[in-house]
Structures are given as C-alpha cells and as structure tokens.
Amino acid sequence: MKIVDATSCLTIVSYHYVRPIRDSQYASIKGLEKTDFEGQMKYIMRHYNVVSMEHVVASIRGEEQLPQMALLLTFDDGFSDHYLHVFPHLVQHGISAAFYPSVSPTVERKMLDVHKIHFILACESNKIALVDSLNEHIEQARESFDLEPIHVYEKDYKNPNRYDSGEVIYIKRMLQHALPDLLRKEITDNMFGKFVTNDQSAFADELYLNEEQLKIMIAEGMHVGGHGVHHEWLNHCDKSHQESIVRDCRGFLDSIGVSSQYMTFCYPYGAYNDDTKAIIARHGFDLAMTTEVGITDLCLHDNYMLPRLDTNDLPKSSQAETVSWTRNLM
Ligand SMILES: [Zn+2]
Known part of the structure; x- marks a missing residue:
C-alpha cells in the first residue's frame, strides 16, 4: 500500500447481506448482489487505500498514520454470506475487513x-x-x-x-x-x-457464521468485533442489562481468539447512549461505530461514535463516475 500523505480522514463502509440474490429463493431480500460487491470492490481499489482495523486502532493511538483515501470495510450481523462470498474475495486481494456478528445467533444458532x-x-x-x-x-x-x-x-x-x-x-x-x-x-x-x-x-445454521468460520477468518487477518448478544437496541436497555451484554460480547470475542489489543464495537441499529459508551470503554473496547452517515475524521470524532457510509452510497463498478463522498476527499 502506498502511503501518500498522513491524514485523519477515514471512510468506513457498512455491508449486511452480500450474496447471489437475483436467481435465488429470496430474490427480494434487501442486500447487495455478489457481482455488485465485486464491482464495488474494484471501484474502492481504484480510488481508495483499504486499511485494516488494526491500522485504524493504531492510528487512534498515534502509533501509525493513515494513508490518504483510507477506507475500512465493515460487515454487520455475522451472515455466512461473509464467509462464503466476501472472505475469499478479500483474501484473494490481500485486504482485511472487520466483521460484527451478534453472539446468540453465532453460538446458539438461533434466528434474530x-x-x-x-x-x-x-x-x-x-x-x-x-x-x-x-x-x-x-x-x-x-x-x-x-x-x-x-x-x-x-x-x-x-x-x-x-x-x-x-x-x-x-x-x-x-x-x-x-x-x-x-x-x-x-x-x-x-x-x-x-x-x-x-x-x-x-435456517439459522445456514444463515449465520459459526465460531469455526470466524476463527479461520481471524487466522487469515480479519478483524471481529462486538455487535450485541441478541442485536439489542442498547439505548433501550438499562445500565445493568447493557453491562451484561457488553461483558458477554467481550467474553465471546476473547473465546474466538480476537486480540485484546484490538477490541471494537458496532452498535446494533446504531443505537447507544452515554452509558453504552462508558461501559464499552470500561470493557476495553477502543472504538465503536454508529449508523450515522458520514466520513470519519479521527481528529474530530468521538472514538465511540464513528459514522459510516452504506454500500449504497458508493458506486458498484470500477468504471462508474466518482461520487461526492469520494471526490470530496481527493
Ligand atoms: Zn446489525
């Protein structure tokens, strides 16, 4: 990766379902067609420098600098889609991404x-x-x-x-x-x-990543972070309930071998309050992501309130004209 210049700007993109949709049994599921994901990755590789979560956390600590046009890929909800259709693509291109499964579907194989x-x-x-x-x-x-x-x-x-x-x-x-x-x-x-x-x-067994798959992904350099136990609206949970959810998330991440040096969180539904921020900080989480739409500036944003773009905010082919989210950073 070529480091052009130090900057504090980071584009974080969020994904959910990524699968062959058009000819599938669930053709109207709201998700990203696998070929569109591959097209979007070409657009991203053309205009951005994809960075790992470890690189982002190190930048927050002042240990490293981000390259210009830094972009982080994040995949929410722990779908097996991510193992089947995303992970091989990332490995093939030598890039890393962050994955956010909820504990219950992953461990108990129960539908949310x-x-x-x-x-x-x-x-x-x-x-x-x-x-x-x-x-x-x-x-x-x-x-x-x-x-x-x-x-x-x-x-x-x-x-x-x-x-x-x-x-x-x-x-x-x-x-x-x-x-x-x-x-x-x-x-x-x-x-x-x-x-x-x-x-x-x-159905849950087919839909969700399992612990073995996550361990394989971690061994290949992928990051895994916390995303609730049952995908809770944390802002509606009282303090002690939030505490137990975050403790369970931390325990789960420790159990699958996530490095304690790089603990991150992604709020289910983007929902949190001041208690949530304090609790995840106390449990050793370095940063957290919301569903607020925007570009992260590591110098300006609270580390526990990082905004992201949705996959639909960026084009799905390498030939597409640059959109303002990209142009404004160049
Ligand atoms: Zn989610």
Missing part, C-alpha cells in the same frame, strides 16, 4: 427477530397477503393485549418511504416495535413458520 422479518418479507411477493395475515394475528390477540384498532396502526405506520412500500413499512414497524414485545415475537414466529420455514434452527 430482525432477520426473521427480512425473510418473511422476502418470501412472499404479495405484501397485501402478509398484511392480512399480520392483521388477523392482531385481531386474535386483541383480548389478551391492550391494542389499538387496526386502522389506527395503519394510519401511523402504513406510509411508504423512498425504499419501501406502505405495506412493507407497516409490517416492519409493527413487528419491530409497535406491538407489545411478547406479541410481536409470537406473531413474528408464527409468520416465519407460515411463510418461510418451521425449522428455525436449520
């Missing part, structure tokens, strides 16, 4: 609710059928829970945005947080069983 919802939505092209099924469940639960009339929920949540239809947003919001905890978990499980599969553990 957030991913059950993704696959419920990806399995059924008729979203109205999904809304009908959801509303039916809500009606059945009305006697046991204190619920609003359906039209109130629909008025509040069935609003399209630039990515999703009203139906999709409605299903997401209702199952993510609008319904009481116990009920939304129950309905998510029911709908996952009806529309995706009854065998959650086999």
Whole structure:
C-alpha cells in the first residue's frame, strides 16, 4: 500500500447481506448482489487505500498514520454470506475487513427477530397477503393485549418511504416495535413458520457464521468485533442489562481468539447512549461505530461514535463516475 500523505480522514463502509440474490429463493431480500460487491470492490481499489482495523486502532493511538483515501470495510450481523462470498474475495486481494456478528445467533444458532422479518418479507411477493395475515394475528390477540384498532396502526405506520412500500413499512414497524414485545415475537414466529420455514434452527445454521468460520477468518487477518448478544437496541436497555451484554460480547470475542489489543464495537441499529459508551470503554473496547452517515475524521470524532457510509452510497463498478463522498476527499 502506498502511503501518500498522513491524514485523519477515514471512510468506513457498512455491508449486511452480500450474496447471489437475483436467481435465488429470496430474490427480494434487501442486500447487495455478489457481482455488485465485486464491482464495488474494484471501484474502492481504484480510488481508495483499504486499511485494516488494526491500522485504524493504531492510528487512534498515534502509533501509525493513515494513508490518504483510507477506507475500512465493515460487515454487520455475522451472515455466512461473509464467509462464503466476501472472505475469499478479500483474501484473494490481500485486504482485511472487520466483521460484527451478534453472539446468540453465532453460538446458539438461533434466528434474530430482525432477520426473521427480512425473510418473511422476502418470501412472499404479495405484501397485501402478509398484511392480512399480520392483521388477523392482531385481531386474535386483541383480548389478551391492550391494542389499538387496526386502522389506527395503519394510519401511523402504513406510509411508504423512498425504499419501501406502505405495506412493507407497516409490517416492519409493527413487528419491530409497535406491538407489545411478547406479541410481536409470537406473531413474528408464527409468520416465519407460515411463510418461510418451521425449522428455525436449520435456517439459522445456514444463515449465520459459526465460531469455526470466524476463527479461520481471524487466522487469515480479519478483524471481529462486538455487535450485541441478541442485536439489542442498547439505548433501550438499562445500565445493568447493557453491562451484561457488553461483558458477554467481550467474553465471546476473547473465546474466538480476537486480540485484546484490538477490541471494537458496532452498535446494533446504531443505537447507544452515554452509558453504552462508558461501559464499552470500561470493557476495553477502543472504538465503536454508529449508523450515522458520514466520513470519519479521527481528529474530530468521538472514538465511540464513528459514522459510516452504506454500500449504497458508493458506486458498484470500477468504471462508474466518482461520487461526492469520494471526490470530496481527493
Ligand atoms: Zn446489525
């Protein structure tokens, strides 16, 4: 890698699903097509210097300097996609990246609710059928829970945005947080069983990285950091719950052989508060990443609030014109 000049700017890019999507069983999953990932990597290799997490942490400590156009690749949620479709590509090009699995899916092989919802939505092209099924469940639960009339929920949540239809947003919001905890978990499980599969553990086994794969990735120079136990909204957890989550993350990272010299964290949903920052610092984490969109300036940003770009913020081919996120750094 050619070090052009010392700089404190770092572009961090976040990825989730990276897989062959178009001809797959889940063709409408919101993720990055494998060939688009490869195209984006060409764009990145052309314009940036990809740095490792170890290099970034050393820069924060003042031990090393970042090259100009430094870029760090991060992959959230511990999908086996990352072992199958990303890791070989990185090894082939001699570059490193940081991976953020949650503990429970990795160790216990259990589906996270957030991913059950993704696959419920990806399995059924008729979203109205999904809304009908959801509303039916809500009606059945009305006697046991204190619920609003359906039209109130629909008025509040069935609003399209630039990515999703009203139906999709409605299903997401209702199952993510609008319904009481116990009920939304129950309905998510029911709908996952009806529309995706009854065998959650086999599905989880295929969906998520396992400890062996992570150890192989670490041995090949990849970094692994903390991403919650059950992908919690940490800002909604009280202090002692946050403490136990972070302790479990740290224990997990130690157990798979992550160097205690380089402990990093990525907040699930980008959600955290002042307690979270203090707790992860106390447990030896050097930095943490949010979902705030932007370029990190290591001199300006709080190390526990580093912004990132999403894969969709950068082009997906080497021939593409440079976007402003790239141009502004040149
Ligand atoms: Zn996540």
